[in-house]
Amino acid sequence: MSYIPHTDSDRARMLAEIGVESIGDLFQDVPESVRYPELKLPPPLSEVEILRELRAMSEENADLDHYACFLGAGAYNHFVPSVVGHIIGRSEFYTAYTPYQPEISQGTLQAIFEYQSMVCALTGMDVANASHYDGATSLAEAALMSVNISRGKRHKIIVSPTVHPEYRATLRTYTPGPDLTVETLNFKPQTLNFEVESLKFELDNAACLIIQQPDFFGQLAEASELKHLADVVHKAGALLIVSADPISLGLFIPPGEYGADIVVGEGQSLGNPLNFGGPYLGLFACREKYMRRMPGRLAGETVDTEGRRGFVLTLSAREQHIRRERATSNICTNQALCALAAGAYLAAMGKTGLRKVAELCYHKAHYAAQRIGALPGFDLVGSRPFFKEFVVRCPKPPSEINQALLERGIIGGYDLSRDYPQLENHMLLCVTEMNTQEEINRLVKALREISADT
């Protein structure tokens, strides 16, 4: 039985409508040589042979069981307690999607509700949604939401250059369709910050200002500075969107306390392994007054006809399946499994556990920074307090240093010149609770050796 819904005559009509002869004509932009490449596959193997081959391939990877990792820049190596795997491995929970029917999904809906509640507690916001694909899409959705809150009267999005470069790239993929402009504030390489002076002018008729805290360089702004920033933004009639590292919120004040209107963030750190870059988890929370403009799924608590506590998807009228083309976002699902992992992680760690993780990151990162900063040829850059990441000016290009580190079993830092041409020879290093003192000492020793090599 064929499950292809289009008949030959359907296809002929569609081709006639768009004025091409055959389906092949649709691919004429693809160069001839790669259009139908010949697949030179080897003969088939048995299951045991395939497993052996794949294992051999996977063992060529530099994985975190065998390498010390000092790379962060948006994806973080944090401990995942084994309870997380046990919870998300339960077949009742094993779906990547939000269930619609409360009759059969109370457990999943309750898990989402609890996840949302914990995201609210972390961020200091009133409402959180059931999650987005990752931190970058959350940030872009928040920008669209701020435009919607202005009822389409404001079309300008102001973003700090210290927001993750890939998040800003994602934002730019969202904005041409709805005809929005993105303006990045001037970057000051000396302080690794943006020009606050020009902000007031830029904010004129802007829907929002997007900042990151800690910023891409790991730096923390003072609470008073952030409160002032929020005031300036609000006086201009714009919203303050903050992208935050959830682990940092175990130790530092939540964005809700310094005036953020929408808080987003990458939730991978919460119980999700690095997974080669995905699937990750987009945190998304906002103030109650903006709830009806919030994209995505929302699980809510209610009572059934007999007065018993229950959970349902709520405020669906915002969404595409009801609002159709007038919906303000295309997002109609969430990262249920990754959100479940984050919920299980937060529940297992608790308030004190999360604080402890954040403290370990903070102290270990500062130990590493102090040791590396004392090495000849290496300088710490930036004058602000930092959390678990810091910037080092190196005596050699980071690509060379990283190659030499890799040979010593160490995954080095992020080469900042990739995104910031002014930061040649600058490396962003990350230290988490997973890095032992022995590993840090090994890194310091390796850096000393590598810089001495000519």
Added chain:
Amino acid sequence: MKLDKNCRYTETHEWVRVAGNLATAGITDHAQSELSDVVYVELPEVGDVFDQGEVFATVESVKAAADVYMPLSGEIVEVNEELSDSPELVNEDPFGEGWFIRFAPSDLSELDDLMTPEEYQEHVAKEEGGH
């Protein structure tokens, strides 16, 4: 279906009542009963200016979200703040307590484009017949 003799009606089920230089508008009894329980009304801001036929509000019910269209061109002078806490007023009293906006119409001759209560009643009957 209730009707207000003093109103004019649009094909998209809004009503408008003009008194002096001001007009009041909302959605009809028929519209509220089609939408069922209204849970939220998103209203414009005072000072916003709309052309006749432009979307000025959105009404959400438990089963749908619908745009609400301006019956006449004009500038908003007041919105019904009560609706944010009590959206059910739209169901209970669509021509009274459940009003949406008061506005200053810029061209009263546009009233000629609208339907009388009798014409609207016929319009609804025809729409229902078409279902």
